[in-house]
Amino acid sequence: MLKRIEKNKHKSRQAFTLVELIVVLVILAVLAAFLVPALTGYIKRAKRDKYVENVHYALVAAQSVIVEYYGEGHIAGNGTVNEQGQTGGGGSGGDIRWDNGKGCKNTPEDQAWGEKVLALMDCDRDSQPHILVFGTGRANSGLDESAAYTVYYIAYVADKNSPAVFYVNGEWQYTYPRDGKNPSIKKHDNINWLQTPKGEIPLQFYVVSQCTNSDDNFWTGKGDTLQGHSEPNFKF
Numbered sequence: 001m002l003k004r005i006e007k008n009k010h011k012s013r014q015a016f017t018l019v020e021l022i023v024v025l026v027i028l029a030v031l032a033a034f035l036v037p038a039l040t041g042y043i044k045r046a047k048r049d050k051y052v053e054n055v056h057y058a059l060v061a062a063q064s065v066i067v068e069y070y071g072e073g074h075i076a077g078n079g080t081v082n083e084q085g086q087t088g089g090g091g092s093g094g095d096i097r098w099d100n101g102k103g104c105k106n107t108p109e110d111q112a113w114g115e116k117v118l119a120l121m122d123c124d125r126d127s128q129p130h131i132l133v134f135g136t137g138r139a140n141s142g143l144d145e146s147a148a149y150t151v152y153y154i155a156y157v158a159d160k161n162s163p164a165v166f167y168v169n170g171e172w173q174y175t176y177p178r179d180g181k182n183p184s185i186k187k188h189d190n191i192n193w194l195q196t197p198k199g200e201i202p203l204q205f206y207v208v209s210q211c212t213n214s215d216d217n218f219w220t221g222k223g224d225t226l227q228g229h230s231e232p233n234f235k236f
Contacts, residue, residue, distance in 0.1 A: 058156055066151060075139045096207070098110050131211070133206065133226075135151070163231070
């Protein structure tokens, strides 16, 4: 009797069998198949939330500064799309350059307006976003005057390895606004137009910062551009 008890104790101290180990590994693999994608999705959403929070600050800052800019008569007194008399709504044809990037061709006063936006974001030229552009309604285009100091559009890239985040017509997105079958921004008559429930609004873009080392085409194309940082071109 004592020998049988000792034998059973000995058996209970034995290691797992190969079959038991395989079963455990299979269970762990199944759990990983469910948990890893969920965890990855959580991390991705957390990163997105962080970027959207930064763009929200940019939106508030741009809105505050453009009201001051408009109040000083820079928009209402232009009579043109921008202060250089250029037409258009994107690229070198129509951007108002408040940045210090390559090819900006602006004045220290223009850059100072961009620095006001950055200051409200707790940034400066040394810590500025890789790309930051905002868009208002185009002045003297038949819209209500308030459209010229209402921010309808933000494009934001935190750094060279970050995704582009867009605020377009009250919504956040990660795809380039002119991509797809139903783009939220269209271009005709060399002007970018925002699609809204109340109709189209011609946009005027202000470039606050751009560190792509490109003279002008930091908008489209693959690589270090707004489109290149957008989904599906950019992957987290």
